């Protein structure tokens with residue numbers, strides 16, 4: 001796989017599976033926090049030189065990427081479109097890594113590749129070149145490239161509109177759910193898709209569907225994941241990013257095909273409910289999602305043919321409004 005090593009681009013630098021054939025996701029590298037943002041339940045606000053000034057920060061994302069999607073959804077739901085600018089990279093990723101294009105240019109530097117943004121921040125950078133990236137236009141550096149942190153800091157550092165996706169009374173539970181769904185679900189689909197052995201694949205698929213069965217039950221009588229299920233939170237943002245991609249890419253391309261999400265009554269209703277929450281639909285680009293996965297992973301899909309199905313409709317009625325709670329008033333008024 002490709003990455004930067006001491007600031008030089010290498011296409012053979014790391015193997016994404018370990019000796020047991022299990023997919024190994026490496027850690028994100030830029031881990032600064034915006035001033036005043038909160039990292040986890042019970043923690044005091046961070047103090048840093050990165051002041052949360054409107055217009056100072058930019059998100060580089062790919063619409064295909066579920067991790068970048070968490071950051072884009074948080075920005076959109078919290079009404080931060082005027083505070084934080086956003087731009088896309090091309091959905092297809094080849095040997096040169098994430099690329100800008102005429103359609104999706106780098107708004108600040110006119111760079112060809114996202115890796116140039118990384119070497120701008122650190123000329124000797126060693127690591128993967130991933131999205132999302134939270135870029136500081138003033139200091140011309142990367143603040144953070146870890147989505148679980150970016151979503152928390154966008155929610156807690158900026159005022160935005162009048163609700164929080166990470167409310168103080170639910171933070172502990174949100175942290176637990178975000179952690180609990182990471183390994184079997186969010187990263188679980190990748191563990192299945194990139195497994196190098198039958199055992200590693202089957203372990204990942206077992207974990208994934210056990211976890212989906214569990215949340216299917218939880219969602220039978222609550223609208224959202226955290227607390228009493230009445231409030232939309234970052235736990236839902238994290239879950240939705242995987243569920244919305246599931247039937248189009250993970251089911252077929254990553255062989256997560258024991259069941260599709262639209263075959264689970266509650267998970268499917270929940271996915272449609274979130275999709276129809278004001279602000280979310282515009283963050284979903286199924287064309288970019290399918291093109292990215294089917295085209296970029298030549299080892300999994302050598303013909304790079306993009307699967308056309310399934311025929312499902314995220315805008316059809318979901319009936320979840322019979323459950324207590326609902327989208328924050330700030331989004332529906």
Ligand SMILES: N[C@@H](CCC(=O)N[C@@H](CS)C(=O)NCC(=O)O)C(=O)O
Pocket residue numbers: 002027028064065066067068128129130131132145146147148
């Ligand atoms: N832990 C990171 C993971 C980000 C990540 O792996 N993004 C993928 C796209 S879905 C990427 O940019 N991959 C490029 C690579 O691994 O070289 C996060 O949550 O932000």
